[in-house]
Amino acid sequence: MLGRSANGVFWMFRYLERAENTARLLDAGFRMALTRGVNAARDEWRSVLVTIGQDAGFATTGADYAGPAVTNYILRDRDNPGSVLQMIEAARTNARAVRTALTREVWEATNESWMGLRDLLSRPAREANLGDVLAAIRRQATLVRGAMDGTMLRNEIFNFARIGTFIERADNTARILDVKYYVLLPSLAWVGSSLDNAQWDTVLRSVAGDRAYRWLNAGSMDPRGIAQFLILDGRFPRSLAFCYEKLRSNMGSLAREYGGETAAHGLLRDAAARIDQTGIDTIVEHGLHQFIGEFIAGNQRIADAIAADYRFVD
Amino acid sequence: MNPAAFSSYDEMHDSQGAVRAAYSGYCGWLDEQETGWLRRQNEAAEGFFRKTGITFNVYGDDAAEERLIPFDVVPRVITASEWRKLTRGIEQRVRALNAFLHDLYHRREIVRAGRLPERLLKDNEAFLPQMAGFTPPGGVYTHIVGIDLVRTGPDEFMVLEDNARTPSGVSYMLENRETMMAMFPELFTKVPVRPVSDYPRRLARSLAACAPPAATGRPVVAVLTPGIYNSAYFEHAFLADQMGAELVEGSDLRVVDGRIAMRTTRGYQPIDVIYRRVDDEYLDPLSFNPASTLGVAGIMDVYRAGGITIANAPGTGISDDKAIYSFMPEIVEFYTGEKPLLQNVPTWRCSEAESLKYVLDNLKDLVVKEVHGSGGYGMLIGPTSSKGELAAFEKKLRARPENYIAQPTLSLSTVPIFTKAGLAPRHVDLRPFVLVSPTGIDITPGGLTRVALKKGSLVVNSSQGGGTKDTWVLED
Structure with a gap:
């Protein structure tokens, strides 16, 4: 196979994995924020940002370390190159570039994930629907993995x-x-x-x-x-x-x-x-x-x- | 002349409103369907395409990076006998095109015989001096041709354009059929439609049959794409996938030991046949545009030494030049010794003083095209243009008449599309896809039907708001 295709497949799956793990991290942070006081929550959101290397980026927005600001920054901020939305987009762009290396099912699962999440994240996530958004991200990752497992040589x-x-x-x-x-x-x-x-x-x-x-x-x-x-x-x-x-x-x-x-x-x-x-x-x-x-x-x-x-x- | 006043030939209904034979099977099925369900399926069609990622990018349109070509669920039907006639004409024309190209780059008998003016070649950018005296592997220049046909009557198909460089759209031929079969499976049990799905296999076989002298063993075929931002990227990926060929970009390739080789995970490996979807100009920075990064430095030298087959051959663009087009009847006769079976659309060459005068006098009734243009850009459609547009175009025309040809506004045939108000006729054209190899000419029974979605419009180009239909060739 082409070296460029190997690179594309490798990064496609790195991005998908990272997007999924970021969603899990947000899930845990969200739960912490719900069950502990404001101060514990603030520390928790900061540590979520540090874990994924986005603390410095978030600091430039000047926003408070509170749930909605942090989650939206991580999920969908256009200025955040590591946002979940951009990762899914990067995964899909890589998938397009290596389209011939993927089965139709894997490509369609990836493409549909991108379409679904792009719609879902076209509006800011509120606390009331954050759970749904995070579940959707995990579900899409599972779909791609399943298509992969069931159809790829x-x-x-x-x-x-x-x-x-x-x-x-x-x-x-x-x-x-x-x-x-x-x-x-x-x-x-x-x-x-x-x-x-x-x-x-x-x-x-x-x-x-x-x-x-x-x-x-x-x-x-x-x-x-x-x-x-x-x-x-x-x-x-x-x-x-x-x-x-x-x-x-x-x-x-x-x-x-x-x-x-x-x-x-x-x-x-x-x-x-x-x-x-x-x-x-x-x-x-x-x-x-x-x-x-x-x-x-x-x-x-x-x-x-x-x-x-x-x-x-x- | 007002386009609304045309009485166009409708392919589904005759002038009394009765269904023509070609459509009797389809219409019989259609009458039994519930309108609401059909409407929902029509709307769902877009979902099929989005999911598959069949999109095209429109140049100069940032907001819509990926767009869909609208798809209409009413098929375009061609009978077996119509198709037989068409294929005979197409085959003759494509044979002539290849003979013409060979002659152009060798002895130029046609010029010597006084049947084609030399000036058409001299200042023509599509003519590549690098190809002079060279014969491509197997003698094939146009491995893949798309002949654009329009229909004006029951027996009148005319050639509007020969696409001999890199005709696109074949992925729509294939995916439109897939979509139709997914949406209306039982329809295909009722109407005997010839399949198109083995086109990629035929293409792979046809390309492999043109392997260069340096090839050993089973020929390695690759599709060369400019990359994911090219408007036809989906098609490039689709064809490579269907053929089981590698999809390569310029950055994957280099010359190694006199061959074109691709960087694989195991090192550089030679390619035998390259189906390139990159224009001549960008193919080789050493021979053509030195700033190009889309091609491969040195590929022309390798090509001339027999190390690679390039499909289509560089320099074939000269044959689909619109000024050359107007000589196609002479070209067909010169090389085949037969009368052309398919007619050209009457064409005025504005480079000729008499024609120019006629064109200027009748501008409001004519379609004027740039000689080297494509994709419906830079053309004038007289009957639908305002006075101001006509005046502005006249100025361009007078400044560089040799840059233009003119044709009458044809009353293209219509096929109904599905609208909110029911079936409504719209103008269509047809692009069958032709494969050429040393073993013969192969025409897939079907093609791309483009349809002008706007009522009365004659512009079917996807970049200008046209849509597509599944094209059915019926079994005998």
Whole structure:
């Protein structure tokens, strides 16, 4: 396939994944704002913006860190290049550019997502319908994924799409952890306070992991357990371990299809081994923040290596 | 002459209002349908197209980056015997076009024989000196041709234009049919319509049959597009997809070891046949427009050395030039030795003093077109123009008469469209698509019917508010 098409498919799925994760993050922030006081909500909205790297951009609007302003900035602000609307548009533009690499179903699901969300986001979202808007974004992502799963040939195109998805998802989960790492550190003063519980709950909700975590831990919640769950639990589809297991599998298929590995395979193997071989105690003792920071940088290096190895650009 | 006073030939109903034979199957079905349901289907048609992403971009219109060409649910029907006659005429014409192009770029027998004035070639920008003395692989110049036909009576089809550069619209032929079959499946069990869906396969086969000498093994075909912002991008992607060919842009290509190669994830790989949807001018910055980034530097050298087939061949545009068009009857006769089966629309060449005088005297009754123009831009339709528009055009005409040709305002045939008030006749034209390869000429039974949606309007161009219809060729 063309290097440009591989690049297009890779980024199409990165954008779709990022849009979906941004919606989850907003969902969690929204819930925090509903159940906690104004001050906690303001902190929460700020941390949502920091997580997706839009704090500086939002600050230039001069608006208050309140629900409607933040959600609309993230969802649909024309001046925000990272808004969900622009991400869906970017995903669709990439899909158009690689139209021949996609099945009709995948293209139509992507195109319809864009048409639907463009209509939905043509007006500011109000608190009353924010839930519907966020649900629609998640639903559209599910549609594309389903069309993908049901109709795409399992070849290089599929693998590049999946690699884009999991590079992005690992990055997004890591960023949530990075911004919230202090919440997950053992702190004598706060342990068991209701604010802690709410913060932990928010972290889990932002990655749609609250229910799974509760089910696994029978209602008890502790920061170390949450960190372990999000980083190391290979059963949870948004954990770093899960994403890297999938990356290894898709990169492995590519290697088989191409009859050999590239530099990116080596980087990935090393990074995956670090996750496999490091226990949660070591991670917490040596610094969760540092671990996550290194992970994000390493994830980026793998993405760059894939782009270079498979000639995404000239 | 007032266009409203024309009595146009209606393809569905005769002058007594009775349904013609071609439409008896369709109208029989139509009479059984409920009007409200039909109206809803007509409105739903747009949804089909939006979903599929069949849009076109209008140049110079920022607000509407992607627009739909309106689709009308009433098909345009051609009988088997009408089609047989048409295809014979089209085949003859396309054979002549290819022979003409070969002659133009070689010995120019037609000029020597005094049948075509040399000046038409000398100052013609569509004539490419780079093609002189070179014969494309398989001797084929126009791999894909779209012949624009208009109908003025029961047996009168005339050629309005030969599109020999990069005819577009074939994706509408295919998607219009898909849409009709999705909306009215039972209709196709009642009326025997010849399928068009294997056009992409035929195109792929036809292109592969023109592989260059350097090709080894199964020919690799690619579609070259200017990119996603081109007005016909959807069609480029659609055709590549349907053919199983790569859709490439100029930035994907470069010359490697005397071949045109595309940057794949495994490195550069040679292409054998390139179906380019990029104009000659932008094809090679080394040979033509040096600022172009849409083409491939050096492709003309590779081409002349037998390393690639370019479809259509560069320099074919000269044959659909409107000044050349007026000589088509002579051209057909010269190369085929036969009388043309399809007539031209009578054409006045404004470069000739006598014709110019006639055109100026009758401007308000004529259609005047730019010799090198296309897409309905820069033309004058006398009968519907104001005095001011006529005067302004007259000035342009006097300043550069050689830049214009004129034709009578034809009373194009009509086919009804579905309107709120029921069926209403509108003017149509027809573009069948013709594939040429060393093994023969292949015409898909169908084509693109364009329809002027405005009552009385004769302009069918999609850029000027025209729509499309599904075109049915009936089985014998």
